[in-house]
Amino acid sequence: MTAQNVIHVQGLEKSYKQLQVLRGVDFDVARGSIFALLGSNGAGKTTVVKILSTLLKADAGTASVNGLDVATHPANVRESISLTGQFAAVDEILSGRENLVLVARLRHLKDPGKIADDLLERFSLTDAGARKVSTYSGGMRRRLDIAMSLIGNPPVIFLDEPTTGLDPQARIEVWQAVKELAGRGTTVLLTTQYLDEAEQLADRIAILHEGRIIVNGTLTELKQLLPPAKVEYVEKQPTLEDVFLTLVGANGKNSHDRNAGTDA
Amino acid sequence: MTKHFFGDTAALLGRSLRHVTRSVDTIVTTAITPIAMMLMFVYVFGGAIETGSDSYVNYMLPGILLITIASGIAYTAFRLFTDMKSGIFERFQSMPIARSSVLWAHVLTSLIANLLSLVVVVLVALLMGFRSAAGVLAWLGVAGILILFTLALTWIAVIPGLTAKSVDGASAFSYPLIFLPFLSSAFVPTDTMPGPVRAFADHQPVTSIVNTIRDLFTQQPVSTDIWIALAWCVGILIVAYVFAMNTYRRKIA
Numbered sequence: 314m315t316a317q318n319v320i321h322v323q324g325l326e327k328s329y330k331q332l333q334v335l336r337g338v339d340f341d342v343a344r345g346s347i348f349a350l351l352g353s354n355g356a357g358k359t360t361v362v363k364i365l366s367t368l369l370k371a372d373a374g375t376a377s378v379n380g381l382d383v384a385t386h387p388a389n390v391r392e393s394i395s396l397t398g399q400f401a402a403v404d405e406i407l408s409g410r411e412n413l414v415l416v417a418r419l420r421h422l423k424d425p426g427k428i429a430d431d432l433l434e435r436f437s438l439t440d441a442g443a444r445k446v447s448t449y450s451g452g453m454r455r456r457l458d459i460a461m462s463l464i465g466n467p468p469v470i471f472l473d474e475p476t477t478g479l480d481p482q483a484r485i486e487v488w489q490a491v492k493e494l495a496g497r498g499t500t501v502l503l504t505t506q507y508l509d510e511a512e513q514l515a516d517r518i519a520i521l522h523e524g525r526i527i528v529n530g531t532l533t534e535l536k537q538l539l540p541p542a543k544v545e546y547v548e549k550q551p552t553l554e555d556v557f558l559t560l561v562g563a564n565g566k567n568s569h570d571r572n573a574g575t576d577a
Numbered sequence: 578m579t580k581h582f583f584g585d586t587a588a589l590l591g592r593s594l595r596h597v598t599r600s601v602d603t604i605v606t607t608a609i610t611p612i613a614m615m616l617m618f619v620y621v622f623g624g625a626i627e628t629g630s631d632s633y634v635n636y637m638l639p640g641i642l643l644i645t646i647a648s649g650i651a652y653t654a655f656r657l658f659t660d661m662k663s664g665i666f667e668r669f670q671s672m673p674i675a676r677s678s679v680l681w682a683h684v685l686t687s688l689i690a691n692l693l694s695l696v697v698v699v700l701v702a703l704l705m706g707f708r709s710a711a712g713v714l715a716w717l718g719v720a721g722i723l724i725l726f727t728l729a730l731t732w733i734a735v736i737p738g739l740t741a742k743s744v745d746g747a748s749a750f751s752y753p754l755i756f757l758p759f760l761s762s763a764f765v766p767t768d769t770m771p772g773p774v775r776a777f778a779d780h781q782p783v784t785s786i787v788n789t790i791r792d793l794f795t796q797q798p799v800s801t802d803i804w805i806a807l808a809w810c811v812g813i814l815i816v817a818y819v820f821a822m823n824t825y826r827r828k829i830a
Binding site: 403 | 581584585588591596599663664667668669670672673674
């Protein structure tokens with residue numbers, strides 16, 4: 314692997330009993346980039362993420378993160394990664410701040426309280442910080458979830474379908490957070506089933522289909538795979554999403570109060 | 578990574594103890610069934626049961642304490658199951674922590690929550706007229722056996738907690754355990770039971786544990802029952818621990 318490639322995956326295979334999920338997956342992710350793994354439900358995206366985050370062992374092939382093999386040096390790999398799973402893995406009974414303090418303590422960092430307060434501020438959760446997470450909206454939960462993943466500044470972050478089940482506003486909030494992350498030099502591996510999400514965020518996109526990567530390239534490269542664009546004149550109607558976001562405010566400024574009825 | 582084992586376990590224990598203190602209802606729910614049984618047996622059936630003991634509440638408290646533990650560990654399985662389903666278990670496992678501390682925090686929480694429920698039940702029993710002249714050593718002996726029994730059942734609870742597909746599945750395993758004291762010397766002397774039932778009652782773990790605790794409470798010299806009781810507790814503990822750890826390793830690869 315080359316020095317800029319922070320994730321290196323080669324010939325990865327994994328089966329669950331009879332079902333062959335991965336049939337030889339290869340890809341590399343450059344340092345500081347956003348890499349999107351695109352695929353329909355059941356394509357094996359989560360399996361790839363679980364192998365890379367040392368939660369699952371591959372049947373064959375190799376995978377390394379930051380130059381360390383995930384199978385032989387799992388403990389070292391865990392030092393340099395953070396996983397944001399498919400469902401916001403937050404503790405519902407604790408407050409937002411307690412969630413952050415817990416992760417900071419588990420990462421053995423000094424001054425967990427300060428780390429928590431800074432992240433609450435950065436993710437616009439300061440007002441909700443003392444409240445039980447069970448009172449948070451979906452978007453707030455996801456932001457807290459991502460904030461928890463940033464503690465300790467791991468150089469590589471895995472985001473497994475970070476916007477599945479979120480409303481359009483919350484989705485944009487998450488996209489902003491991901492862009493900001495990459496702007497700070499963090500390498501992001503993102504899985505998604507939404508084409509526009511990959512288009513919005515990723516430097517490179519790989520399509521995982523039936524256990525193999527069938528294409529891997531930049532958005533421009535992928536577009537070149539199809540016949541050249543035709544020029545057509547179409548009246549541009551606002552989409553329902555445009556209407557919705559205009560009416561409720563697109564930047565999520567109002568989102569703090571949502572679903573906040575049951576303050577603990 | 579093992580150098581962090583105690584720090585990580587402490588951090589995670591703090592977390593799950595908050596779950597207990599923020600849902601005190603789990604302590605109350607754990608205690609309420611045994612308390613209801615105690616009321617029913619003492620004030621309804623108790624008068625008709627010949628135990629040879631002058632106070633029926635004294636006679637049946639040991640069995641009630643075991644029922645308390647058996648219903649308490651259902652919450653242990655439930656808490657673990659919730660962590661598995663919510664993805665927070667995977668988050669912890671993908672972090673640079675001593676991985677086994679995640680499980681140990683649950684086990685210690687189970688122990689503490691069950692001890693709290695036991696204290697509640699004993700206090701109610703005292704109100705109902707339970708009296709024991711047992712000294713500090715005898716009480717410590719009772720506490721020791723109850724702790725061992727809780728640990729043994731907790732490691733059993735870890736297995737459905739890790740593997741269950743639904744909430745009901747995670748706690749259903751405790752029903753037979755709650756029922757076991759009824760087929761023992763907990764409520765009636767076993768010599769009133771018909772042959773096969775008595776044979777079962779005399780040779781299942783609850784009878785020896787109940788007899789030992791009863792002897793300690795009534796300041797009788799403990800019979801060989803204590804060794805049988807300890808053997809059962811330690812035996813169940815070891816077997817359950819091995820199976821639970823195997824399940825755990827298969828879960829986290």
